[in-house]
Amino acid sequence: MKVLLTGASKGIGEGIATFLGRSGHQLGLLARSEDGLRRVQENIHGEGGKAEIAPCDLRDHDGTASAIESMIQKMEGVDALINNAGLVIRKSAFEISLDEWHAMVETNINGLFYATRTVLPFLKEQGRGHIINISSISGHMPLSGGSGYAATKYAVTGFSDSLFLEVRGHGIKVTTIFPGSVDSQSHRHDPNEETDWKVRPEEVGEVCHQILSTRQTNLISHLEIRPLRKPS
Numbered sequence: 203m204k205v206l207l208t209g210a211s212k213g214i215g216e217g218i219a220t221f222l223g224r225s226g227h228q229l230g231l232l233a234r235s236e237d238g239l240r241r242v243q244e245n246i247h248g249e250g251g252k253a254e255i256a257p258c259d260l261r262d263h264d265g266t267a268s269a270i271e272s273m274i275q276k277m278e279g280v281d282a283l284i285n286n287a288g289l290v291i292r293k294s295a296f297e298i299s300l301d302e303w304h305a306m307v308e309t310n311i312n313g314l315f316y317a318t319r320t321v322l323p324f325l326k327e328q329g330r331g332h333i334i335n336i337s338s339i340s341g342h343m344p345l346s347g348g349s350g351y352a353a354t355k356y357a358v359t360g361f362s363d364s365l366f367l368e369v370r371g372h373g374i375k376v377t378t379i380f381p382g383s384v385d386s387q388s389h390r391h392d393p394n395e396e397t398d399w400k401v402r403p404e405e406v407g408e409v410c411h412q413i414l415s416t417r418q419t420n421l422i423s424h425l426e427i428r429p430l431r432k433p434s
């Protein structure tokens with residue numbers, strides 16, 4: 203499949219790209235860091251996979267739309283968009299600054315919408331396609347000490363579930379993934395932290411592959427992946 207993936211320069215996005223690249227998907231990778239994207243692309247090419255890159259800032263509507271449209275042209279089509287990019291600022295309502303609040307809203311909600319609205323006409327035209335949105339367990343359960351982050355992830359869940367109702371009649375699938383703790387580098391606050399208990403980024407890629415592999419008439423609409431238990 204031809205799959206566009208946001209937030210592909212590191213973390214969960216890198217894990218998704220790695221797994222999907224190994225599984226034979228043709229990838230269009232997006233994020234701000236060109237160096238990060240190039241590193242992920244080289245690893246995928248090194249394993250015999252296919253990936254194109256397009257640096258863009260999802261907070262900028264026009265830049266995002268033109269990066270995605272040129273990517274679709276280069277890939278000669280698109281079958282799926284995975285909206286993974288997101289900013290995680292875990293601060294309470296007492297602590298979070300206005301700039302931090304706006305940055306999360308602009309990335310996690312606006313950016314996801316800009317990418318989606320750019321891809322939808324292509325999927326509608328061909329009468330099939332798939333949008334996968336990475337929400338979070340904090341997108342359906344309150345997060346004390348992270349109210350702003352949870353607000354953006356509840357928004358992703360609400361948008362995603364409602365979008366499904368709007369596009370299913372056009373043959374377009376929408377899936378919401380709810381990850382628990384995933385071992386992405388940016389979530390390692392202490393370099394000596396034990397991380398084996400966490401979900402691995404590639405394992406989120408594995409579930410994306412499974413979600414993309416259902417028959418056209420079937421849909422996995424929600425999927426939660428989380429560690430079995432946390433260290434005591």
Ligand SMILES: NC(=O)c1ccc[n+]([C@@H]2O[C@H](COP(=O)([O-])OP(=O)(O)OC[C@H]3O[C@@H](n4cnc5c(N)ncnc54)[C@H](OP(=O)(O)O)[C@@H]3O)[C@@H](O)[C@H]2O)c1
Pocket residue numbers: 208209210211212213214215232233234235236238258259260261286287288289290309313336337338339380381382383384385386387388389
């Ligand atoms: N890690 C977890 O435990 C966990 C749990 C549940 C849900 N999630 C969700 O999973 C997603 C990925 O999280 P992660 O842990 O992998 O975070 P991460 O390591 O910080 O990676 C975030 C990705 O998003 C990209 N990004 C951020 N702002 C962007 C912007 N303005 N424009 C374009 N790309 C942007 C980053 O690339 P650049 O910096 O190069 O732009 C990077 O590739 C997020 O939506 C997060 O909410 C994570």
